[in-house]
Amino acid sequence: MSIVVTGATGALGRLVVEQLLATVPASGIAAVVRDEAKAAPLAARGIELRVADYDRPESLKDAFRAGDRVLLVSGSEVGRRVPQHTAVIDAAKAAGVAQLAYTGVLGGPDADFQLAAEHKVTEQLILDSGLPHTFLRNGWYTENYTANLAPVLEHGAVVANAGDGRVASATRADYAAAAAAVLTGEGHIGAVYELSGDVAWSFAEYAATVAAATGKEIEYKNVPAAVHQEILVGAGLPEGFAAILVDVDEAIERGLLAATSGDLARLIGRPTTPLAETVAAAVATA
Numbered sequence: 001m002s003i004v005v006t007g008a009t010g011a012l013g014r015l016v017v018e019q020l021l022a023t024v025p026a027s028g029i030a031a032v033v034r035d036e037a038k039a040a041p042l043a044a045r046g047i048e049l050r051v052a053d054y055d056r057p058e059s060l061k062d063a064f065r066a067g068d069r070v071l072l073v074s075g076s077e078v079g080r081r082v083p084q085h086t087a088v089i090d091a092a093k094a095a096g097v098a099q100l101a102y103t104g105v106l107g108g109p110d111a112d113f114q115l116a117a118e119h120k121v122t123e124q125l126i127l128d129s130g131l132p133h134t135f136l137r138n139g140w141y142t143e144n145y146t147a148n149l150a151p152v153l154e155h156g157a158v159v160a161n162a163g164d165g166r167v168a169s170a171t172r173a174d175y176a177a178a179a180a181a182v183l184t185g186e187g188h189i190g191a192v193y194e195l196s197g198d199v200a201w202s203f204a205e206y207a208a209t210v211a212a213a214t215g216k217e218i219e220y221k222n223v224p225a226a227v228h229q230e231i232l233v234g235a236g237l238p239e240g241f242a243a244i245l246v247d248v249d250e251a252i253e254r255g256l257l258a259a260t261s262g263d264l265a266r267l268i269g270r271p272t273t274p275l276a277e278t279v280a281a282a283v284a285t286a
Contacts, residue, residue, distance in 0.1 A: 139196035
């Protein structure tokens with residue numbers, strides 16, 4: 001039996017592996033990766049590599065073993081995730097894994113924005129499979145914002161169409177720690193965790209936090225959805241992806257990413273990382 005992390009070289013997966021290595025011998029961890037060369041550093045640390053691709057179901061037949069505890073890190077390609085996740089679920093069921101944990105979206109069935117649709121379908125597929133499962137409904141990553149500070153600093157503005165909506169974000173490392181806790185602990189089968197930061201912040205507060213960290217004047221510009229769409233496309237984003245981001249902001253305005261259940265802090269045994277700390281770290285490396 002191994003603890004298996006899919007997408008192990010991705011932004012979230014690699015952090016989960018790091019968290020696991022703090023308590024689990026490398027020999028007890030397996031990494032499902034598409035690119036063996038990219039995963040060479042994991043192999044060098046004694047982690048078993050299982051090369052497979054969400055888009056090639058036949059490659060997944062050897063990705064899992066009976067009794068494995070598996071983390072299905074959701075695919076990053078919007079519009080392709082349902083068939084990709086279906087392939088993983090089918091392979092996990094055929095192998096007889098002991099647990100399939102899935103990184104979904106905060107709110108689960110109640111999340112009515114576009115980006116949540118494939119997550120909701122995936123959760124139902126897992127339920128229909130009969131696999132022992134755990135749903136990790138991740139809220140927003142703080143890095144979704146702090147990784148894009150350059151235009152904020154250039155223009156002195158945080159631009160969104162979220163009104164006074166609030167975001168209970170946490171860092172990827174916070175969510176990774178929760179996944180590791182679920183994979184290594186007991187009592188999580190059948191559990192549904194609504195994971196989010198301890199404190200929900202508004203975009204005006206985010207702008208003020210960036211201003212405090214940089215010493216620059218930063219304002220929050222709330223713009224109509226159509227205007228925000230034009231701005232994002234003008235900045236080089238594909239129209240479809242820009243539309244998804246605009247839709248998320250509308251969901252934020254409706255309060256769908258503001259929930260603070262406390263599940264994340266309870267799983268990781270500490271408070272979630274404060275917004276100001278993540279902003280300061282991003283500013284230091286900008």
